[in-house]
Amino acid sequence: MFSGIVFSSVGEFLQMGTYAFHVWTVYGVFAIFLFVNLYLPRVQRRQFIREQQRRAQRDAHTGKANAGQNAVQADDSVVPGESE
Amino acid sequence: MTTHPSPQQSNQRPQVSTFSAFQATLRRDLLIALKRRNDLLNPLMFFLIVVSLFPLGVSSDPVQLTSIAAGTVWVSALLASMLSLDNLYRADYEDGSLEQLLLSPQPLYFMVLAKNIAHWLISGLPVVLLAPLLAYMLYLPADAYWTLVFTLLLGTPVLSLFGSIGVALTVGLGSRGLILAVIVLPLTVPVLIIGAKAVADASLGVSLGMHYALLGAILAMSLSLAPLASAAALKISVN
Amino acid sequence: MTTHPSPQQSNQRPQVSTFSAFQATLRRDLLIALKRRNDLLNPLMFFLIVVSLFPLGVSSDPVQLTSIAAGTVWVSALLASMLSLDNLYRADYEDGSLEQLLLSPQPLYFMVLAKNIAHWLISGLPVVLLAPLLAYMLYLPADAYWTLVFTLLLGTPVLSLFGSIGVALTVGLGSRGLILAVIVLPLTVPVLIIGAKAVADASLGVSLGMHYALLGAILAMSLSLAPLASAAALKISVN
Amino acid sequence: MWLWFSKLGSPKWFYELSSKWLPWLVVFMAVAMTVGLLWALLFVPEDYQQGFTNRIFYVHVPVASISLACFPLMAGAGVITLVWKMKLADMVAKSAAPIGAWFTAVALITGAIWGQPTWGTWWVWDARLTSMLLQFFLLIGVIALRSAIESPDAAAKACALLSIVGAINVPIIKYSVEWWNTLHQPATDLTMNENGANGPEIWVPLLIMIVAVYSFFVISLILATRNEILVRERRSQWVMDIVAREKV
Amino acid sequence: MSASAAATSVHAHDAPASPLLQASALFCERDDRVLFSDLNFSLFPGELMQVQGSNGSGKTTLLRILCGLNSSYEGEIYWDGVAIDEDRESFLASLLYIGHRVGVNKILTARENLRWSSALHAPVTDADIDAALDGVGLAGYADVVCRNMSAGQHQRVSLARLLLSPARLWVLDEPFTTLDVHGVKTLERLLADHAGRGGAVLVTTHHKLDVPYELRRLNLDR
Amino acid sequence: MSASAAATSVHAHDAPASPLLQASALFCERDDRVLFSDLNFSLFPGELMQVQGSNGSGKTTLLRILCGLNSSYEGEIYWDGVAIDEDRESFLASLLYIGHRVGVNKILTARENLRWSSALHAPVTDADIDAALDGVGLAGYADVVCRNMSAGQHQRVSLARLLLSPARLWVLDEPFTTLDVHGVKTLERLLADHAGRGGAVLVTTHHKLDVPYELRRLNLDR
Numbered sequence A: 001m002f003s004g005i006v007f008s009s010v011g012e013f014l015q016m017g018t019y020a021f022h023v024w025t026v027y028g029v030f031a032i033f034l035f036v037n038l039y040l041p042r043v044q045r046r047q048f049i050r051e052q053q054r055r056a057q058r059d060a061h062t063g064k065a066n067a068g069q070n071a072v073q074a075d076d077s078v079v080p081g082e083s084e
Numbered sequence B, C: 001m002t003t004h005p006s007p008q009q010s011n012q013r014p015q016v017s018t019f020s021a022f023q024a025t026l027r028r029d030l031l032i033a034l035k036r037r038n039d040l041l042n043p044l045m046f047f048l049i050v051v052s053l054f055p056l057g058v059s060s061d062p063v064q065l066t067s068i069a070a071g072t073v074w075v076s077a078l079l080a081s082m083l084s085l086d087n088l089y090r091a092d093y094e095d096g097s098l099e100q101l102l103l104s105p106q107p108l109y110f111m112v113l114a115k116n117i118a119h120w121l122i123s124g125l126p127v128v129l130l131a132p133l134l135a136y137m138l139y140l141p142a143d144a145y146w147t148l149v150f151t152l153l154l155g156t157p158v159l160s161l162f163g164s165i166g167v168a169l170t171v172g173l174g175s176r177g178l179i180l181a182v183i184v185l186p187l188t189v190p191v192l193i194i195g196a197k198a199v200a201d202a203s204l205g206v207s208l209g210m211h212y213a214l215l216g217a218i219l220a221m222s223l224s225l226a227p228l229a230s231a232a233a234l235k236i237s238v239n
Numbered sequence D: 001m002w003l004w005f006s007k008l009g010s011p012k013w014f015y016e017l018s019s020k021w022l023p024w025l026v027v028f029m030a031v032a033m034t035v036g037l038l039w040a041l042l043f044v045p046e047d048y049q050q051g052f053t054n055r056i057f058y059v060h061v062p063v064a065s066i067s068l069a070c071f072p073l074m075a076g077a078g079v080i081t082l083v084w085k086m087k088l089a090d091m092v093a094k095s096a097a098p099i100g101a102w103f104t105a106v107a108l109i110t111g112a113i114w115g116q117p118t119w120g121t122w123w124v125w126d127a128r129l130t131s132m133l134l135q136f137f138l139l140i141g142v143i144a145l146r147s148a149i150e151s152p153d154a155a156a157k158a159c160a161l162l163s164i165v166g167a168i169n170v171p172i173i174k175y176s177v178e179w180w181n182t183l184h185q186p187a188t189d190l191t192m193n194e195n196g197a198n199g200p201e202i203w204v205p206l207l208i209m210i211v212a213v214y215s216f217f218v219i220s221l222i223l224a225t226r227n228e229i230l231v232r233e234r235r236s237q238w239v240m241d242i243v244a245r246e247k248v
Numbered sequence E, F: 001m002s003a004s005a006a007a008t009s010v011h012a013h014d015a016p017a018s019p020l021l022q023a024s025a026l027f028c029e030r031d032d033r034v035l036f037s038d039l040n041f042s043l044f045p046g047e048l049m050q051v052q053g054s055n056g057s058g059k060t061t062l063l064r065i066l067c068g069l070n071s072s073y074e075g076e077i078y079w080d081g082v083a084i085d086e087d088r089e090s091f092l093a094s095l096l097y098i099g100h101r102v103g104v105n106k107i108l109t110a111r112e113n114l115r116w117s118s119a120l121h122a123p124v125t126d127a128d129i130d131a132a133l134d135g136v137g138l139a140g141y142a143d144v145v146c147r148n149m150s151a152g153q154h155q156r157v158s159l160a161r162l163l164l165s166p167a168r169l170w171v172l173d174e175p176f177t178t179l180d181v182h183g184v185k186t187l188e189r190l191l192a193d194h195a196g197r198g199g200a201v202l203v204t205t206h207h208k209l210d211v212p213y214e215l216r217r218l219n220l221d222r
């Protein structure tokens, strides 16, 4: 079942026969895909937290209650998914 | 003011039957269409124009036109049906009639069904009737005419019923037209495929029982389920 | 209330230049489209979906698809452009912004032009950019790609400009979509014919100078005249 | 059952539970993905027909097969949203749609890149490809509807309904497309299954990759859902605590 | 403009046996602003209640919630003692709602509009319709297409429904908008009459109601 | 409701040199009904004029005719002594019209709406806009999407234009609709202030204007 590494050199590995372009584009797309779907949520999460912290600070300064009442103030919709 | 029924009387007053409410809604929608004669003419004109874009845009060669005739007529019927849908609930939403409909004590299924039937009579049926003429213009073989008419007859109501769900979902939105098409067109692919295939097969002499059975099944299913989905969607949209 | 300019001051106040009003209108329309991201996505998706209906309806045979590719892409671009037009003045009419536009002391020509340019940037340009992909899917010969892009680049603004006249004429009417299509489609037939012909000719190696010259002339003419017609039509519709 | 259900419906509960499990899942996925990728790239023998393009197989097939899970998932969440009005279900559905669209797009792209050397064309109107394209359209429709409706509540219900209608239609579309294509079969033989040798050295790494991509799907869904939870619950005390605690 | 509001009935009423409409612990939040919370009130037969509040205080929202047109609320609403979700049909059979959008199709004539909207609730004759239009000062306009009517005339067409409907509960959102002085008078009388006959009326308006009838007030402002 | 109407200016006014707006022998017929014929009036700087009339008497029609939005009339209209058809541009530069449809896009925020509408007339800064919104009781709502506002709040956004515009002539069609009591007060003061500064106001409303200013009335009822 395990026939060992089928390439004899790194160059050969990179060439993938004559299919370097196809194989590596696919794996590149896949890598981007992985990256985007794993990393973007983290970015968005951080953005959200930062935004909320700023809001909390602002509210603390202006002496406003933190819940509900003042929310009409501005674009309250800091939705991570929509901030790209 | 003498005829004003007092609320006390009202409990004894005969309630409206679901059927007469159904009838009133159907009649109202047909009346509106009749008054705006455009509603009657436009789906037809659109169908005609789109179909005739093909000889202009593609080629005027009879052989080539023959080979694309069935598909072109079906795609154009699909688009014409889709575009006329915009009127289905829009005006009612904007002037508040839709709220009245939702607040009627009748089962919404029948009210929606009445509106869908009216829509099909206005925009689907004329297209079906005009189709043979256009088929002729595209050099469709003569033995496929009846198949074209019958498949459209089974298929266009499905387009109205499915489309109705899409319009109901988008009726509250500022921009319509396109989003409706984006939602609804993919759902109607089976009807398109079967319909166009049947017409193409008809001229090859293939037996068409299977095609009709499939279209009939889809129609039956959507007649019973789609108005329910539309009704639910309307409730959501008016919220 | 301290900042309120009194009418007496106002006569000394700097008047707004036509250019900055043009800019503000253009920016506003783009902003609205950006906020409703759907406005950006939907013309594209519609274009994609309609194009892919043809293989489904007509045939998946590459040879046959090749022969209808140019026409299909052009017809679909035409329809996508037409349907996205619905948004051009409708919302403004309904909420009264259109009246404000008509009552601005600026030349209406430029205001209308700004709106048309915004519409093309939102719905025409993306379609042009996506066209080669769809052309590939329909097996258009590779040497016709650039022709397709260039003719669409010259042609889609004409569709926006002509379409604008149609929308302006129908903006006050209850039923749109279809009536618009019925008015505008016939007007755009020349563009369609020339564009599709150019693409078809490109793969035959025929010289295309004539086609481009015609399209360019139509574009120049409609750029200078169509906004005037739209402006006049708007005035009539608001009446 | 009911208790469990309402507990599961609590976004807070889900958030905390997923906090616990997420690291393990990530580790598991990382290991499986590394093993799978290395195996696929380095050890799988060259195919006698396709050459080294068979490497694409190990990305394409897992992604394609998992993308098919998306519509049923969204429809299930939709039913829960409409019937039990559970907020969490809608958050999952909302997060699933773009992820599903990504998976479908990647399946289409990798398939296209594979098709070029094997079939000599990037695209054919083959049944499977076409139905995949239509699924992509349906997903975009759901996403477009979601972003078009302003009120989150109405958007939730509308998308739930559309997902259900879509899910009922997906099989119908698939069958009709297959029927359409088998009836006028194009010249090229497009059957995907004929890979010649089918030994364990081919399918074991595939299995590993499927497991890895599956856990990747679950992880990204959880991540997106957690963000959605934070946003929608931003008024509640526990989220404000998290916000206050976190350093960014 | 306003924050949350707990409303109280202003007048103590010599109430009949059971309330027609009852709201219990209603809570509604829009856009992260609490419009009202723990709102409780009952509406008895023969009562005329005006919902008050500044712009944006949630009057329209409240009325739509009560009619079941808006479901983003918490709490319970009872019609005749039964939760409205449970027996929606009998609730709807007794309800007449006229909102900001009055439900008048512009392409149809006044008569055609009324014929349809009443067909959803109770059968009426053409004579009924003529009488109702007469009652709202639109005598002779029965066969005029609504597009050719002014803003106030539209409003009147929709108000003619009040005279055609057998509903016990009227829910009216700013029905006085665009009515002229005479129209305002007529409508005020209609409301009082309805309540006097044992019906119930829930109405929002910013204008000072001048009705010869006891008026309850529900204030949504804090 | 009303038949044709010849209107007369009710108050004799100690008029300044020349009228701002002058209508001469206006005649308008709609749907075979004469709304007004031989209507003559002048509006001088510093005047506040209320157009009155029952529903359907032609108030909206008259205002739209004066603004040039409706051209189905006979007669002449002069701005500063010049027929408005001749020098439309300078007329429009001095005109602010707010109609039944208030011209507020629901997708944009209050600020974006005002920024655009004022860009058509006069350059304004963000601070101006904030001040104007403050002036109509919408402080803090500058960046709220208009879809999420109530009916009265919409109306207020459009009224903020009054505070941003350099126009001398205000033409307002039922601007008090859906405003709460406080909003009505504010608007009445704005109208009086504008007239007091030498502007001119033409306004329709069915409610009794309570302004600390001399009010002229134009009655379209026969």
Ligand code: HEM
Binding pocket: D057, D060, D061, D064, D065, D066, D107, D108, D109, D110, D111, D112, D114, D115, D116, D118, D119, D122, D123, D128, D129, D132, D133, D192, D193, D194, D195
């Ligand atoms: C745009 C092009 C393509 C798309 C959209 C596509 C899509 C799909 C889909 C939806 C599956 C189903 C996965 C499952 O049922 O579990 C699949 C599986 C597969 N595809 Fe593709 N594919 C494409 C191109 C290709 C090409 C060019 C090849 C190879 C020559 C290929 C080979 C396979 C194989 C071997 C499988 C697994 C077989 C199976 O599970 O039935 N695909 N693909």
Ligand SMILES: Nc1ncnc2c1ncn2[C@@H]1O[C@H](COP(=O)(O)OP(=O)(O)OP(=O)(O)O)[C@@H](O)[C@H]1O
Binding pocket: E147, E148, E149, E150, E151, E152, E153, E178, E180, F001, F030, F031, F035, F053, F054, F055, F056, F057, F058, F059, F060, F061, F062
């Ligand atoms: N689009 C139209 N086409 C034809 N006639 C119309 C149209 N709009 C209004 N009318 C008619 O013109 C008359 C005057 O309408 P207008 O809107 O000017 O009245 P109004 O004084 O503003 O009334 P309201 O107080 O109700 O707003 C009405 O009697 C109506 O029948």
Ligand SMILES: Nc1ncnc2c1ncn2[C@@H]1O[C@H](COP(=O)(O)OP(=O)(O)OP(=O)(O)O)[C@@H](O)[C@H]1O
Binding pocket: D151, E001, E030, E031, E035, E053, E054, E055, E056, E057, E058, E059, E060, E061, E062, F147, F148, F149, F150, F151, F152, F153, F178, F180
């Ligand atoms: N579609 C909506 N989405 C989100 N929030 C909304 C929406 N419509 C209204 N609101 C908000 O809800 C609040 C109440 O609105 P509502 O229309 O109920 O007020 P109202 O009391 O009827 O005011 P008005 O007197 O101006 O008609 C407003 O402050 C507004 O900001």
Ligand SMILES: [Mg+2]
Binding pocket: E059, E060, E061, F150, F151, F152
């Ligand atoms: Mg309201």
Ligand SMILES: [Mg+2]
Binding pocket: E150, E151, E152, F059, F060, F061, F173
């Ligand atoms: Mg009026």
